[in-house]
Amino acid sequence: MAEHTAxxxxxxxxxxxxVFGALMVFTAITVFVAQFDLEHYWGPLNIIxxxxxxxxxxxxxxxxxxxxxxxxxxxxxxVVSGLFWLAILLVFTLMDYLSExxxxxxxxxxRKTIFLPG
Amino acid sequence: MATEVMETTSTxxxxxxxxxxxxxxxxxDHKRIGLLYLFSISIFxxxxxxxxxxxxxxxxxxxxxxxxxxxxxxxxxxHGVMMIFFFLIPSIPAVMGNFLLPIMLGAxxxxxxxxxxxxxxxxxxxxxxxxxxxINGGIDTGWTFYPPYSSIxxxxxxxxxxxxxxxxxxxxxLTGLNFMVTIHTMRAPGLTWFRLPLFVWAHYATSxxxxxxxxxxxxxxxxxxxxxxxxxxxxxxxLGGDPVLFQHMFWFYSHPAVYIMILPSMGVISELIANMxxxxxxxxHFVAFSSLAIAxxxxxxxxxxxxxxxxxxxxxxVFSLITYAVAIPSAIKIFNWTATIYKGSVSYDTPxxxxxxxxxxxxxxxMTGLFLAALGLDVHxxxxxxxxxxxxxxxxxxxxxxxxxxxxxxxxxxxxxMYPEVWGRISAAxxxxxxxxxxxPQFVVGYLGMPRRYHAYAPEFQVLHILSSAxxxxxxxxxxxxxxxxxxxxxxxxxxxxxxxxxxxxxWQTSSPPxxxxxxxxxxxxxxxxxxxxxxxxxxxxxxxxKTA
Ligand SMILES: [Cu+2]
Numbered sequence: 001m002a003e004h005t006a007x008x009x010x011x012x013x014x015x016x017x018x019v020f021g022a023l024m025v026f027t028a029i030t031v032f033v034a035q036f037d038l039e040h041y042w043g044p045l046n047i048i049x050x051x052x053x054x055x056x057x058x059x060x061x062x063x064x065x066x067x068x069x070x071x072x073x074x075x076x077x078x079v080v081s082g083l084f085w086l087a088i089l090l091v092f093t094l095m096d097y098l099s100e101x102x103x104x105x106x107x108x109x110x111r112k113t114i115f116l117p118g
Numbered sequence: 119m120a121t122e123v124m125e126t127t128s129t130x131x132x133x134x135x136x137x138x139x140x141x142x143x144x145x146x147d148h149k150r151i152g153l154l155y156l157f158s159i160s161i162f163x164x165x166x167x168x169x170x171x172x173x174x175x176x177x178x179x180x181x182x183x184x185x186x187x188x189x190x191x192x193x194x195x196x197h198g199v200m201m202i203f204f205f206l207i208p209s210i211p212a213v214m215g216n217f218l219l220p221i222m223l224g225a226x227x228x229x230x231x232x233x234x235x236x237x238x239x240x241x242x243x244x245x246x247x248x249x250x251x252x253i254n255g256g257i258d259t260g261w262t263f264y265p266p267y268s269s270i271x272x273x274x275x276x277x278x279x280x281x282x283x284x285x286x287x288x289x290x291x292l293t294g295l296n297f298m299v300t301i302h303t304m305r306a307p308g309l310t311w312f313r314l315p316l317f318v319w320a321h322y323a324t325s326x327x328x329x330x331x332x333x334x335x336x337x338x339x340x341x342x343x344x345x346x347x348x349x350x351x352x353x354x355x356x357l358g359g360d361p362v363l364f365q366h367m368f369w370f371y372s373h374p375a376v377y378i379m380i381l382p383s384m385g386v387i388s389e390l391i392a393n394m395x396x397x398x399x400x401x402x403h404f405v406a407f408s409s410l411a412i413a414x415x416x417x418x419x420x421x422x423x424x425x426x427x428x429x430x431x432x433x434x435x436v437f438s439l440i441t442y443a444v445a446i447p448s449a450i451k452i453f454n455w456t457a458t459i460y461k462g463s464v465s466y467d468t469p470x471x472x473x474x475x476x477x478x479x480x481x482x483x484x485m486t487g488l489f490l491a492a493l494g495l496d497v498h499x500x501x502x503x504x505x506x507x508x509x510x511x512x513x514x515x516x517x518x519x520x521x522x523x524x525x526x527x528x529x530x531x532x533x534x535x536m537y538p539e540v541w542g543r544i545s546a547a548x549x550x551x552x553x554x555x556x557x558x559p560q561f562v563v564g565y566l567g568m569p570r571r572y573h574a575y576a577p578e579f580q581v582l583h584i585l586s587s588a589x590x591x592x593x594x595x596x597x598x599x600x601x602x603x604x605x606x607x608x609x610x611x612x613x614x615x616x617x618x619x620x621x622x623x624x625x626w627q628t629s630s631p632p633x634x635x636x637x638x639x640x641x642x643x644x645x646x647x648x649x650x651x652x653x654x655x656x657x658x659x660x661x662x663x664x665k666t667a
């Protein structure tokens with residue numbers, strides 16, 4: 001088993017500070033962008049910007065602070081499959097929301113607006 | 119050397135290694151934790167069974183005369199909650215998986231023994247909260263907790279029940295995590311992936327579902343509790359939420375949860391059939407991979423619970439199609455088991471009777487699932503007793519039959535004593551008859567239009583309901599009998615010896631009951647699973663192990 005060989009990888013402090021700096025920069029971006037309502041330019045733009053920033057930050061944390069970048073292949077596969085299963089949940093649920101509902105129950109209009117602003 | 123091992127271990131084993139309560143409650147031994155689970159889930163099964171009896175008593179007459187509609191709602195809800203979350207989900211993995219998995223791998227314990235004990239304590243904490251819920255009057259939402267009824271209108275303890283389910287989920291996640299790491303890292307020398315018993319493959323697939331699915335249901339019931347407590351709009355349309363979203367999130371876990379219950383049972387059946395027919399499982403690789411296929415594709419079919427819930431027609435078609443497809447790996451197993459039995463040297467001991475019952479009953483349960491997967495027919499059958507009959511054929515006829523078969527098969531390993539074979543066969547026959555009499559009429563009455571979850575019904579359904587209730591009382595006798603003869607056998611049963619079935623598998627090479635460290639030597643595996651020539655060799659040579667070369 002090769003699982004235990006990668007465990008004691010020592011990450012230089014420099015890397016941690018660099019990642020911390022990047023996280024701070026992205027936080028600043030979030031705060032800065034929050035002053036403008038991007039909906040004026042394109043309906044879903046607000047959520048797209050917010051989610052992109054959040055995804056990049058989460059990826060940095062997982063890769064460096066949680067050491068996944070230095071972990072065994074098996075650990076990486078497990079992390080990716082977690083995300084893949086989340087994608088299944090989202091994609092198959094959206095498959096329902098994005099195609100026309102069979103009937104039009106009272107909350108059907110709600111169902112559209114929650115996920116498709118504008 | 120081998121014969122000495124036999125003598126020393128027969129006196130010193132995991133059961134007599136400490137007799138205090140503390141030695142049980144603080145044990146890190148996977149075998150003792152398995153027995154702790156056995157004890158606790160049996161209690162939950164008994165409670166769930168009492169609720170089942172109340173349901174069947176009420177339904178003997180068309181009028182709602184035994185209890186009010188509200189009480190009836192609570193009774194069927196508590197039956198479902200107890201049986202699903204506190205018996206079926208933990209049943210085979212937490213009892214037999216815990217007991218057997220490390221032994222089958224030739225390991226001393228699971229990868230994280232403390233986490234294993236923690237999972238039992240979490241289970242007990244969650245279970246206690248559910249018992250408190252029950253004493254406080256229970257809940258009346260159905261085990262599916264659909265909002266907005268559950269989040270706004272129900273006057274029962276939904277929040278407490280939700281917290282209980284949330285907590286219990288973590289016990290399931292920890293068990294799955296433990297098994298997965300154990301299978302990856304603790305296999306004995308020579309035990310390659312394709313030498314693993316199919317029981318282990320089934321548990322690997324189950325662990326996958328437990329780890330990837332359970333967090334979703336945990337967060338869903340938590341969101342429900344939050345909506346109920348703080349009026350946050352998540353699922354209630356009045357607050358800007360969406361009830362169909364709850365159904366998506368709930369069934370994302372709860373359909374795969376069906377496979378958490380049935381896959382381990384299929385693993386047990388593979389072991390029973392191979393060992394009771396003395397043949398290598400026909401198509402070993404197909405049976406192994408079909409478990410993984412079920413685990414993965416089982417996540418893509420949840421919308422078949424929502425055909426009548428305003429889910430879009432397009433989504434319904436996709437979910438229906440994949441549901442048909444997911445029947446294929448189950449069918450692969452059934453065909454391969456049948457092919458294994460063909461020309462095998464079949465012995466009709468109790469475990470094999472359960473295995474044969476499983477094949478028949480699970481096939482009926484699975485095939486009627488295809489009726490329900492059909493978009494058009496489901497509109498007629500949705501929320502009728504046909505659905506109730508279908509999932510009881512899968513859950514009782516499949517999961518519980520497999521559980522009982524496995525308990526009988528490994529009882530000599532767990533206790534060192536044989537159960538009385540005659541009583542075993544009688545109770546298996548009673549369960550088979552009682553089960554079919556209980557649930558077959560429900561297919562008919564459901565098809566005729568009897569809805570589920572009603573305490574009063576049209577008089578023309580009465581005959582079928584009486585048949586069903588009569589069957590339930592027979593079934594109850596069949597379930598109670600093993601409690602007595604198992605208890606009797608612990609003291610008075612015939613001494614089992616290491617390998618009473620002349621079965622293959624590492625668990626049969628150690629003593630019964632096994633020592634705390636499972637093996638007094640390091641087992642080395644040199645051949646494929648289910649090769650019975652090797653077992654004969656051991657017998658002829660009078661040796662304990664044949665592979666420490
Ligand atoms: Cu389902």
